Amino acid sequence: MRVSYPYKDLLPGIDALAGVMGYKSGTAPEPVTDLIAELSEELLTNGEARAEYTIFNHVRLDKVSRTLGVEGVVFNVKPIVFSQLKHAEGAALFICTAGQEVGMRSRRSMREGDLLRGYVYDVLGSEIAEGAADKMQEALRAAAATTGMSITNRFSPGYCGWDVAEQHKLFSFFPDNYCGITLTDSALMNPVKSVSGIIGVGRNVKYEPYRCRQCDDKNCIYRGRKT
Secondary structure, eight states, rough: OEEEEEGTOOOHHHHHHHHHHHTTTTTHHEEEHHHHHHHHHHHTSEEEEEEEEEEEEEEETTTTTTEEEEEEEOOOOHHHHHHHHHHHEEEEEEEEEEOHHHHHHHHHHTTTTTTTHHHHHHHHHHHHHHHHHHHHHHHHHHHHTTOEEEEEEEOOTTTTTOGGGGGHHHHOSSSSOTOEEOTTTTOEESSEEEEEEEEESSSOOOOEEEOOOGOOTTTTTTOOOOO
């Protein structure tokens, strides 16, 4: 399944974006909120996010090694992710991206010495990518529900102990790559504002919040997220 979303459907409000930057509701100074409003408005006419996912109806779960096999490819997802996927009958592999534009603007602003502008672009890019992943996930949830299935939350290489190097395995399932994402040798995605991962599908899986208390990654972007 391939989908696209205009930026205007993905960006939250100014107060929510300020919250991502660390401000409590209503406390962000006017120069910051004005810049958020300016750059958000600027981006509304400058592109769309893309996402795609593929559902595999049969997976192999190994409780001893904490691995998940998809068509002969074994993902060493590690205990935290495995605990959420262990009842899955199938899996959806996905990739999505905010595209190159917002990242380019962030880097250009940083090079020119406007660190605040560069940082706000960076926050907007992250929220666009995560917003696209949220919408893709909701589309998958609706599709699964038509066949009596449920889904888990989404999990990405590089988080919850899952080695980021396994991006290469995941991307092998997207040879045509509608999203246009490339990987470095160290498995980092380009554009940077991109998300990839796996979602469990099955009759007995549950959609649960991220188990941040079980994970020692204090800088994880999903820490504290409800979805």
